Amino acid sequence: MSDASDASADAPAETLSNKAAKKRRRREPPPDPTPLPGLVDAHTHLAACGGRDAESVRAILGHAQAVGVDQVVTVADDMVDARWAVAAAEWDHRVYAAVALHPMHAGDLDDETAAELEQMVRHPRVVAVGETGLDYYWPGKSDDCASPEVQHETFRWHIDLAKRVGKPLMIHNREADRDLLDILAAEGAPETVIMHCFSGDRNVARECVDRGYILSFAGTVSFANADELRVAAELVPDEQILVETDAPFLTPHPYRGQPNQSYCLPYTARAIAEVRGVSEEEIARLSGANARRAYNIPLP
Ligand SMILES: [Zn+2]
Numbered sequence: 698m699s700d701a702s703d704a705s706a707d708a709p710a711e712t713l714s715n716k717a718a719k720k721r722r723r724r725e726p727p728p729d730p731t732p733l734p735g736l737v738d739a740h741t742h743l744a745a746c747g748g749r750d751a752e753s754v755r756a757i758l759g760h761a762q763a764v765g766v767d768q769v770v771t772v773a774d775d776m777v778d779a780r781w782a783v784a785a786a787e788w789d790h791r792v793y794a795a796v797a798l799h800p801m802h803a804g805d806l807d808d809e810t811a812a813e814l815e816q817m818v819r820h821p822r823v824v825a826v827g828e829t830g831l832d833y834y835w836p837g838k839s840d841d842c843a844s845p846e847v848q849h850e851t852f853r854w855h856i857d858l859a860k861r862v863g864k865p866l867m868i869h870n871r872e873a874d875r876d877l878l879d880i881l882a883a884e885g886a887p888e889t890v891i892m893h894c895f896s897g898d899r900n901v902a903r904e905c906v907d908r909g910y911i912l913s914f915a916g917t918v919s920f921a922n923a924d925e926l927r928v929a930a931e932l933v934p935d936e937q938i939l940v941e942t943d944a945p946f947l948t949p950h951p952y953r954g955q956p957n958q959s960y961c962l963p964y965t966a967r968a969i970a971e972v973r974g975v976s977e978e979e980i981a982r983l984s985g986a987n988a989r990r991a992y993n994i995p996l997p
C-alpha cells in the first residue's frame with residue numbers, strides 16, 4: 698500500500714467542463730499496453746483492485762496475462778486481507794500471496810494474530826512475509842496508524858518469522874530509511890529481502906545493493922519528478938531488480954492518478970528498460986526470472 702493521493706490543485710481559471718473531463722479521465726483505466734511477455738507483478742493488492750471471488754480474480758489475471766504478465770504476488774495489509782490473499786492464491790494458479798501486518802496495522806499483533814499469521818505464512822502458496830517494515834509518513838496524520846515504537850516491535854517479529862520459515866521478507870519503507878536499515882542489520886536480515894516500491898536515493902540504493910537486498914520498482918520510477926529514483930534503477934545489478942505495480946496505487950506515467958492494475962506493469966518495465974539502456978524484452982526476462990527465483994515460484 699502506498700499513498701494514492703495524486704490530486705493536483707485545480708487551477709482557478711479552469712472551466713467547469715474542463716474539470717469534469719479531468720475527473721472522468723481519472724476514473725478511467727489506462728489503455729492496454731503493447732504486450733511484453735515474461736513479466737511477474739512482484740507486488741500488487743488484488744482485493745483493492747476489485748478482486749472479490751474466484752471469478753473476479755481470474756478476470757484480473759486474464760487481463761494481465763493478455764499483455765504478458767503471467768503471475769502476480771498479491772500482498773496483504775491486515776488479518777482480513779491476509780486470509781483473503783491466501784484464498785485468492787488457491788483460486789488461481791497464477792496468483793501467489795504474501796501475508797503480514799502492514800506497519801500502519803502493526804498494533805494488531807498479539808498472541809492470536811501472531812499464531813494465525815505464522816500458520817498462513819507456512820502455506821505453500823504464500824511466498825513471502827510482507828508487507829512489513831516502517832512507515833513514518835502516517836503517524837500523527839492518521840489516528841489509525843501505529844506509532845513508530847510499535848512498528849519497530851512488529852517489524853522485528855516479522856524479520857524473525859521470515860528467518861524461521863525460510864521465506865523472503867518484503868519490506869514497506871516510507872520515510873524511514875535509516876531506522877529500517879539499522880533494525881535489519883541489528884536483527885540480522887533473512888536470506889532474501891525485497892525492498893518493495895523502492896523509494897530511496899542513490900545512497901540508500903547502494904547500501905541495499907551491497908547488503909544483497911532486491912530492489913522492486915513501481916510506477917513511481919516513471920514519474921516526472923523521480924530523477925533520483927531513476928539513478929537507483931540504473932545502478933542496481935541485474936540479479937537484484939524486480940518490477941511491481943503496487944496496484945491500485947502508483948499508476949505509471951502518463952496515466953498517473955488513474956486506476957492501476959497488474960496489466961499496467963509493461964509501462965513500468967519499459968520505463969526501467971529506457972533508464973538502464975537495455976531492451977524491454979531483456980528487462981521482462983530478467984525481472985521475471987528474478988521474481989521466480991526470489992519467491993521460489995515455477996514458470997507458469
Ligand atoms: Zn507498501
Ligand SMILES: [Zn+2]
Pocket residue numbers: 698699740741742772828943
Ligand atoms: Zn503495497
